[in-house]
Amino acid sequence: MQTVLVTGSAGFIGFHLCQRLLAEGFRVIGLDAMTDYYDVALKQARLDQLPQSNAFVQITGRVETPGLVMGLFEEHRPDYVIHLAAQAGVRYSIENPRSYLESNIAGSFEILEAARAYPPRHMLLASTSSAYGANTEMPYRETDKADHQMSFYAATKKAGENMAHSYAHLFGLPVTMFRFFTVYGPWGRPDMALFKFTKAILNGEPIDVYNHGDMKRDFTYIDDLVTGIRRLMDAVPLRPEDGIVPEGDSLSPVAPFRVVNIGNSDAVQLTDFIAAIETALNRTAIRNMMPMQPGDVPATWADASLLHRLTGYVPSTDVATGVAQFVRWYQDHYDTGKPASDA
Template identity: 50%
Template sequence: MRILVTGTAGFIGAALAQRLLARGNVVHGYDNHNSYYDPALKEARLARFIDHPNYTHQRADLADADAVNRAFATFKPQRVVNLAAQAGVRYSLQNPQAYVASNLVGFVNILEACRHGGVEHLVYASSSSVYGANRKLPFAVEDAVDHPVSLYAASKKANELMAHTYSHLYGLPTTGLRFFTVYGPWGRPDMSPILFADRISRGEPIDVFNHGHHSRDFTYIDDIVEGVIRTLDHPAESDPAYDAELPNPGTSSAPYRVYNLGNDQPVQLLRFIELLEQNLGRTVEKRLLPMQPGDVPDTWADVSALRRDVGYAPNTSIEDGVARFVEWYREYFEK
């Protein structure tokens, strides 16, 4: 199978590309290698598979419609996984235009290319951030998500709406995956695991927001990739039980699905820091601070729909996952 994956120099995209290549797929990677965080980490991720005989790579921006169309015309993908996006909640407060270009304009370019390219299935990254001001836990795809608290979250909700439009109008099967706090080897340096590991390694105090009351549904990278592949292999179909008078936000009469992709087991942030300290062999001061703008106190994924439809079952405990992350962290940053 020929699969186009955007964001293959990114955290999830690189891990996914390796898994797809390992099972015999032909993969075309697409990434703009921007400098939102250290491009050297992106190059190091990519170096692990860029020379694979079934892999080709294109350095281009999603907002460049001509480049996107060229990728589809030359590679002719059967299925597409769109993971490229301007990431980060707090950065969206500083540079909203970056999110419009990548997450809105770029996503329309992908949708149009899939439509005209006869793609069998588009799987795309949404985010747990779409739940915004919701307080009912666990978060379920049946819940309304109409109160985002950051532009990043709004852009991801917009992706789901845009995808539904293309599923409805053109019969394009689309599946959106709401990722929940992904962590593990080769992770993003702007996210808490590496930020905390850096400070613990240097013996510096850690800023813990919301006075330490945060909990997150930390999900190990291997479980995330497993969920992506399982959904990719099951193209979205119309829901025969869909009731337009009592609409389910997770399904449709069109070939459209939205799923939570998480660990279904929230962890207190202070517990996560404690595990990092144990594995790094030192403890540090925690500075308890108020919650930051655009942040949410808790996340917890109800993954029952994904279990039911594709047999998804995350199996990496937080203890094992943090140990594997720290092992990679030490090896990579000591080099």
């Protein structure tokens, strides 16, 4: 039985990934700080859905705590490491940047140091589409320069990519950084637009629509993202012996290191996303039109061709289907008593 260490295991993505790995017969070591950035009860409810067995070990602790991750590596010797633990949120990084410094940079350092001491077969670390920053040419390709991050959150995630590359080069650690886009679906985060919009519409409250709705996002359904991560586990990068990288590949010429987009390859207008929520709820939103928020970008759009080349997989769940799945989960979990439309 192969062992996978998943940091951020009680988080939105981590929970779904743990479900998939356990269903496939992996042994999973989960680490999560259970912070109160959002509702801890929701995080606990996610963990309660995971099968309780010898195949799953859940540990509460901060990834940045010196020595904690090293001890987990020493005890469990994971074959794979999937590092999802991070302080998330673009807007919150303006209010509380230190939490991003500690979790995203110091936490990633602890992971890399532990992997240096006890090398896993493959490390997969979460980055973000926000790393593309001020880039305007779309769709975003992994080979594009990403030098102008527009939020401290994005800057810490890009710093994590650079740190991981240095360890991959110096110590031969196979590393895949996956840049995910706007992820949504059942058990999602309360600070994300879909969750906030659904709650507000059901309560008859207005929703804040930034940049007056003139925004596009590459909405990626959670099951598609998890499938992408799972497929990438088997796509272990190798340092090119001659330093020559195939065209279109983000593989480093000097390290077993690669960056891969996981996105739906479709830029959806925010107003269309809201319309899908309205259809699923059979209600009309009250829109509070707002200017663009600091740190935000007007559009994101993934080129997922490298993911397809490496794994044969491309995310494909359309927004109407994914939003309806979330709404069904939300109304069931919070017992709103208002069944979602089947439309």
